[in-house]
Amino acid sequence: MKIIVLGNLDGQVEKAAALVDNIQTKKGAFDLLLCTGKFMPPSQEFISTFQTELSGRHTMPVDTYFTDSSEYSGPLMNTGNDETISFGKNLHFLGRSGLKMVKGLRVAYISGIDSDILGTEVWSADTSSQYLAHYFVKKDIEKVLEQYK
Numbered sequence: 059m060k061i062i063v064l065g066n067l068d069g070q071v072e073k074a075a076a077l078v079d080n081i082q083t084k085k086g087a088f089d090l091l092l093c094t095g096k097f098m099p100p101s102q103e104f105i106s107t108f109q110t111e112l113s114g115r116h117t118m119p120v121d122t123y124f125t126d127s128s129e130y131s132g133p134l135m136n137t138g139n140d141e142t143i144s145f146g147k148n149l150h151f152l153g154r155s156g157l158k159m160v161k162g163l164r165v166a167y168i169s170g171i172d173s174d175i176l177g178t179e180v181w182s183a184d185t186s187s188q189y190l191a192h193y194f195v196k197k198d199i200e201k202v203l204e205q206y207k
Contacts, residue, residue, distance in 0.1 A: 059163060060088040062120070068128075069099025071118075071149070078119050090161055093124035097151075098131055118148040123160055125152050125169040132191035135169050155198035157205035166202050170194040 062081060067074050078091055123142070126134065134143060135154040142158065143151040152158060155168040173193035 059090065059161065060086070061090045061092060061163075062088050063092045063094065065093070065095035067093055067095075067097050067124075069097075075118055082119060088120050090163070091118065091120050091122040092165070093122060094127075095125075096128040097124045097126040098128040100128070117146060121148050121150075121161060123150045123152050123165065125167050127169065127171050127192070129192050131169055135192060135194075136190065155194060155201050157202055166206060168194050168198050168202060170198075 062078060064074055064077075074091075074093070078088070082088055134151050142153060145151065151169075152165070152167045153169065157164060157166045159165075170190075170192045171194070173190065173195045176193065
């Protein structure tokens with residue numbers, strides 16, 4: 059399996075699509091694109107336009123799965139379920155945390171920013187009963203480790 063990994067797109071999905079097209083032209087077809095870091099745009103003013111564009115017209119040249127650590131990922135991370143969220147063709151948000159099979163590959167992921175910087179009370183929070191915005195907590199790590207067993 060051939061995989062491309064990109065980090066910190068900062069909302070520049072079209073630029074990433076062009077990059078992947080260029081790489082595939084030179085190196086042949088890839089099976090998967092994984093994006094980590096800050097996937098969403100760097101400011102609130104672009105979020106609604108960005109989400110509309112993703113849902114409507116973006117098509118990635120290869121199956122693309124992403125996590126996000128931007129401050130605008132909170133609503134995506136706190137949907138209350140563990141299902142992958144799709145944005146247009148070939149573009150999928152993995153979710154808050156977990157382990158998923160993606161095209162036959164086991165992918166462990168955690169979205170967000172480490173809440174340990176906010177203190178022990180937040181770090182030990184229950185993700186099912188509290189809105190934690192774009193922070194991951196101890197339970198998110200435990201969830202990945204438990205699913206990995």
